[in-house]
Amino acid sequence: MITFRKSALLKAMVKIVGPEGCLVEDADVEPFVVDYKGIYRGNTPVVVRPKTEDEVAQVVQYCHKHGVRVVPQGGNTSMVGGSVPDASGNAIVINLARMNGIYEIDILNDTITVQAGCTLAQVCDAATASGRLFPLRIGSAGSCQIGGNLSTNAGGTAVLKYGNMRDLTLGLEVVLPDGRVWTKLRGLRKDNTGYDLKQLFIGAEGTLGIITAAVLKLAPMPTARSVALVKVPDPRSAIHLLASAKEIAGQAINAFELISPDAMSLVLEHLRLERAPLEGPAGWQILVELTSGGGQQELDEVLMRVLETAQEQQLVQDAILASSNAQIEHLWKIREEISDAQTRAKGSVRCDVSVPISRVGDFIEEASARVLEIAPDARMVIYGHVGDGNVHFNPLRPASVDAKDFLSKFGDAITEAADGLAVSMEGSISAEHGVGVAKRDELRKYKSKVELDLMRSVKRALDPGDLMNPGKMLPEDTVPYPHKIC
Amino acid sequence: MITFRKSALLKAMVKIVGPEGCLVEDADVEPFVVDYKGIYRGNTPVVVRPKTEDEVAQVVQYCHKHGVRVVPQGGNTSMVGGSVPDASGNAIVINLARMNGIYEIDILNDTITVQAGCTLAQVCDAATASGRLFPLRIGSAGSCQIGGNLSTNAGGTAVLKYGNMRDLTLGLEVVLPDGRVWTKLRGLRKDNTGYDLKQLFIGAEGTLGIITAAVLKLAPMPTARSVALVKVPDPRSAIHLLASAKEIAGQAINAFELISPDAMSLVLEHLRLERAPLEGPAGWQILVELTSGGGQQELDEVLMRVLETAQEQQLVQDAILASSNAQIEHLWKIREEISDAQTRAKGSVRCDVSVPISRVGDFIEEASARVLEIAPDARMVIYGHVGDGNVHFNPLRPASVDAKDFLSKFGDAITEAADGLAVSMEGSISAEHGVGVAKRDELRKYKSKVELDLMRSVKRALDPGDLMNPGKMLPEDTVPYPHKIC
Numbered sequence: 007m008i009t010f011r012k013s014a015l016l017k018a019m020v021k022i023v024g025p026e027g028c029l030v031e032d033a034d035v036e037p038f039v040v041d042y043k044g045i046y047r048g049n050t051p052v053v054v055r056p057k058t059e060d061e062v063a064q065v066v067q068y069c070h071k072h073g074v075r076v077v078p079q080g081g082n083t084s085m086v087g088g089s090v091p092d093a094s095g096n097a098i099v100i101n102l103a104r105m106n107g108i109y110e111i112d113i114l115n116d117t118i119t120v121q122a123g124c125t126l127a128q129v130c131d132a133a134t135a136s137g138r139l140f141p142l143r144i145g146s147a148g149s150c151q152i153g154g155n156l157s158t159n160a161g162g163t164a165v166l167k168y169g170n171m172r173d174l175t176l177g178l179e180v181v182l183p184d185g186r187v188w189t190k191l192r193g194l195r196k197d198n199t200g201y202d203l204k205q206l207f208i209g210a211e212g213t214l215g216i217i218t219a220a221v222l223k224l225a226p227m228p229t230a231r232s233v234a235l236v237k238v239p240d241p242r243s244a245i246h247l248l249a250s251a252k253e254i255a256g257q258a259i260n261a262f263e264l265i266s267p268d269a270m271s272l273v274l275e276h277l278r279l280e281r282a283p284l285e286g287p288a289g290w291q292i293l294v295e296l297t298s299g300g301g302q303q304e305l306d307e308v309l310m311r312v313l314e315t316a317q318e319q320q321l322v323q324d325a326i327l328a329s330s331n332a333q334i335e336h337l338w339k340i341r342e343e344i345s346d347a348q349t350r351a352k353g354s355v356r357c358d359v360s361v362p363i364s365r366v367g368d369f370i371e372e373a374s375a376r377v378l379e380i381a382p383d384a385r386m387v388i389y390g391h392v393g394d395g396n397v398h399f400n401p402l403r404p405a406s407v408d409a410k411d412f413l414s415k416f417g418d419a420i421t422e423a424a425d426g427l428a429v430s431m432e433g434s435i436s437a438e439h440g441v442g443v444a445k446r447d448e449l450r451k452y453k454s455k456v457e458l459d460l461m462r463s464v465k466r467a468l469d470p471g472d473l474m475n476p477g478k479m480l481p482e483d484t485v486p487y488p489h490k491i492c
Numbered sequence: 493m494i495t496f497r498k499s500a501l502l503k504a505m506v507k508i509v510g511p512e513g514c515l516v517e518d519a520d521v522e523p524f525v526v527d528y529k530g531i532y533r534g535n536t537p538v539v540v541r542p543k544t545e546d547e548v549a550q551v552v553q554y555c556h557k558h559g560v561r562v563v564p565q566g567g568n569t570s571m572v573g574g575s576v577p578d579a580s581g582n583a584i585v586i587n588l589a590r591m592n593g594i595y596e597i598d599i600l601n602d603t604i605t606v607q608a609g610c611t612l613a614q615v616c617d618a619a620t621a622s623g624r625l626f627p628l629r630i631g632s633a634g635s636c637q638i639g640g641n642l643s644t645n646a647g648g649t650a651v652l653k654y655g656n657m658r659d660l661t662l663g664l665e666v667v668l669p670d671g672r673v674w675t676k677l678r679g680l681r682k683d684n685t686g687y688d689l690k691q692l693f694i695g696a697e698g699t700l701g702i703i704t705a706a707v708l709k710l711a712p713m714p715t716a717r718s719v720a721l722v723k724v725p726d727p728r729s730a731i732h733l734l735a736s737a738k739e740i741a742g743q744a745i746n747a748f749e750l751i752s753p754d755a756m757s758l759v760l761e762h763l764r765l766e767r768a769p770l771e772g773p774a775g776w777q778i779l780v781e782l783t784s785g786g787g788q789q790e791l792d793e794v795l796m797r798v799l800e801t802a803q804e805q806q807l808v809q810d811a812i813l814a815s816s817n818a819q820i821e822h823l824w825k826i827r828e829e830i831s832d833a834q835t836r837a838k839g840s841v842r843c844d845v846s847v848p849i850s851r852v853g854d855f856i857e858e859a860s861a862r863v864l865e866i867a868p869d870a871r872m873v874i875y876g877h878v879g880d881g882n883v884h885f886n887p888l889r890p891a892s893v894d895a896k897d898f899l900s901k902f903g904d905a906i907t908e909a910a911d912g913l914a915v916s917m918e919g920s921i922s923a924e925h926g927v928g929v930a931k932r933d934e935l936r937k938y939k940s941k942v943e944l945d946l947m948r949s950v951k952r953a954l955d956p957g958d959l960m961n962p963g964k965m966l967p968e969d970t971v972p973y974p975h976k977i978c
Contacts, residue, residue: 112848112850113735113850114731114732114734114735114848114849114850115848115849115850115851115881116738116849117848158684159684159688161682161684165681165682169659170681170682172688173655173659182942182946186942187942188940188942188943188946189940189942190943191918192848192918192919192920193848193918194846194847194848194881194918194919194920194923195651195656195846195849195880195881195882196647196651196656196846196877196880196881196882196920196923196924197846197920197922197923198644198645198647198695198920198922198923198924198925198926198927199920199921199922199926199927199931199935199938199939200695200927200935200939200943200947200965200966201692201695201696201946201947201950202645202658202691202694202695203943203946203947203950205688205691205692206687206691206692206950208688209684209686209687209688210687226738226739226742228742245600246600248600249599249600252602252712252785253712253785254785255785256712256714256784256785256786257743257785298742299738299739299740299741299742299743300742300794304790308786360680360681360682360683361680362598362600362601362603362678362679362680363600363601363602363681364598364599364600364601365601391682394681394682395601395680395681395682396681396682432677432678432679432680433678433680434678434680434682434683434684434685435685436683436684436685437680437682437683437684438682438684439684440684440685441684441685441686445685449685449686452685453685453686454674454675456668456672456673456674456675457674457676457686457689460668460674460687460689460954461686461687461689463953463954464687464689464692464950464953466953467949467950467952467953468946468949479686480686
């Protein structure tokens with residue numbers, strides 16, 4: 007479809023963004039058509055790299071006029087193939103990396119206004135340089151971009167205290183599917199003058215428009231940080247520990263991360279660490295972090311009180327309290343490297359589920375039992391942000407089994423068992439990773455017809471030509487998938 | 493339009509909700525067609541009072557089939573005429589007061605699931621009885637209902653710490669304009685599986701469907717509460733005091749309320765208090781409240797540190813720290829009675845604006861100057877939640893001038909001056925009260941064409957027949973207003 011007018015398209019793009027803003031050679035285009043997990047490969051006639059929202063608008067206007075489909079792309083770190091084009095080669099990629107300006111930091115308003123192509127790390131650094139915290143904390147901070155964080159409503163390890171990307175956003179600028187620009191770059195905490203339109207674009211995975219800039223909330227920079235690694239009898243105890251910790255430490259709790267015995271042993275192998283931080287068998291462990299604007303000693307005492315109370319309630323078997331920043335970093339490194347350890351180990355089935363916090367223990371117990379019926383030797387790599395109900399439930403092949411064999415034999419059954427159970431517990435099959443292409447057909451199974459109809463109504467209302475990020479998120483789409491590489 | 497088939501309509505309604513669920517006599521209907529401020533009066537053939545979401549669905553199905561318009565109504569406490577029918581008599585009122593069940597409190601998940609007709613006070617009490625806090629705090633708690641709180645994205649005095657109603661909501665059940673029920677009564681903090689549809693209905697003022705139930709977030713019950721009344725040189729100093737307080741007290745700050753000199757003298761008259769809490773001329777005052785899950789003495793010390801630091805920076809002229817619950821209640825009473833004092837005084841122009849927190853001082857200074865040019869003797873009753881940028885800017889007639897004369901002579905000019913200035917400072921003309929009918933035509937002036945188009949697209953997508961709360965919020969509507977009584 008695009009082929010016969012490819013030269014006209016390229017000419018138009020070059021006219022808008024200049025030759026340096028257009029990538030067309032295979033080698034140049036490569037990083038933008040393969041997802042970062044190396045699972046999906048698509049095609050595109052051109053990767054367009056605009057520098058301003060006006061250039062984005064002009065590109066989209068052209069596409070709207072000529073029926074050209076558009077894949078908006080930030081750091082291309084989607085976990086679900088959401089940021090690469092499909093295999094048809096009918097869609098251009100608009101990559102926002104060159105739109106990485108910080109417009110303004112308003113200290114008294116506690117806001118930062120940035121272009122969508124800023125990396126998360128860049129925004130965090132700019133906030134820090136102004137004595138403020140931008141609290142979103144996810145592993146890909148150095149490469150993921152704000153536009154992608156917004157479009158996927160990114161979560162991470164500090165949602166418990168600060169909320170997810172939706173909660174951190176006050177204003178947006180969006181290029182709509184017809185190329186018009188909706189600008190609402192305002193830093194207001196209260197504004198009840200009609201539908202809160204920014205909510206439509208946050209978490210929409212680029213299917214309703216292209217976010218080009220945002221006003222984000224900042225928080226006071228914590229002055230104290232206390233971290234402990236805690237061994238608990240089982241996940242259920244962890245949830246009671248959380249409830250008890252909330253009563254004692256309230257909003258000081260910044261992170262509450264679960265690590266299963268198999269997740270711990272995997273990451274220790276990966277990091278070539280001979281000793282676990284806590285002695286004895288790994289058991290279920292919780293990384294708990296408190297932060298505050300007060301004194302370090304005071305906060306350490308609060309954490310001690312949390313642990314002592316939990317010990318009295320027999321919710322804790324062992325614990326280590328980090329006594330230096332180096333120790334804090336070490337404990338966090340263990341937690342944060344689990345994901346990479348898995349990627350390197352190959353052959354894990356990644357289920358990013360959430361359930362009500364009260365059901366986390368039930369979920370882990372029952373899902374594990376079901377998986378071990380399906381694949382009795384699977385390593386139960388389970389971790390995540392259980393403080394907000396989010397469990398990364400990622401059964402891994404035993405060392406003796408080939409990764410591809412394991413995935414092809416058990417992958418679908420494990421996914422179905424975990425996702426089905428989560429939904430039956432009023433949970434979600436994608437807590438923070440989004441839908442993209444990886445989860446899009448599953449929606450048909452787990453969403454009600456009414457909900458799918460509502461989603462389609464919204465899509466049709468804003469993007470009647472189905473031009474924005476085709477084939478992503480909405481399950482009825484007939485656009486071909488990207489090729490699945492592995 | 494409705495008249496000729498009124499009997500059929502009534503018969504159908506009685507069939508669904510029973511005779512006791514239908515009000516038709518003028519005297520019975522009266523409280524449901526006049527808004528609580530006594531400004532707007534509408535007409536309706538029937539007030540329907542369903543008891544279940546299924547009854548709501550059946551009523552709406554009937555209305556959808558027969559083109560009957562619907563006004564959803566909770567406690568009818570709208571500040572902007574959003575909850576009464578228009579003068580045409582073409583719309584039925586669906587009042588949700590009888591749907592006031594508390595479905596579930598999940599302590600470990602920190603959630604409460606309630607029907608939309610629960611009053612806010614009822615939800616707060618249920619939470620308290622379970623040792624949890626439902627943190628929304630607004631004056632009308634005893635009569636406003638959760639459905640209305642959701643539909644207007646209610647704010648109030650604790651937004652600074654806990655966010656507004658949008659931030660407090662995890663799940664919804666909604667009867668759509670075609671009578672289908674979208675049920676998502678789940679208590680998940682993370683769920684990225686498609687458009688976050690609940691965001692559409694929160695703050696939509698009943699124009700996209702009827703919220704029938706919700707899952708709301710609870711917070712740990714604070715164990716300490718420290719309150720001070722502080723005299724500051726001017727509103728600009730107040731904002732610097734806030735920034736300084738945030739650095740010292742962080743998320744402990746629960747409320748930060750401004751009271752202008754005229755607001756203080758008005759409320760003292762109203763309460764027949766001879767003495768103000770702080771001696772000397774009233775000046776600009778701030779009611780600041782900290783809450784925490786820790787000890788009272790510790791929290792008092794934090795507040796003392798806030799005040800001492802501010803004194804060193806010459807941001808504070810005088811202060812009183814409440815030393816008992818009775819004193820705390822007294823200080824809050826003064827703040828909370830300002831609104832009633834104004835209502836009783838009659839003749840105030842109520843502007844509910846927000847600006848970035850950093851602009852609050854500029855706004856108050858400049859807006860006051862403009863108003864005093866328009867009406868040199870106006871009493872500058874200014875107060876509100878400046879901790880979140882929300883200013884109730886309500887110039888009041890001088891005692892010697894008749895209320896109606898003042899409003900007819902100056903009302904529009906004052907509104908235009910305040911709202912226009914707020915918008916020029918990237919602010920909002922309705923921070924928390926919503927649009928209803930009172931502000932709907934102003935939107936035409938202050939919203940961009942792109943934004944109005946987007947709003948209309950959303951409305952058409954969900955309610956193509958324009959049946960839900962006609963004439964509210966969307967400025968292009970041709971439905972007649974309710975009669976303006978005064």
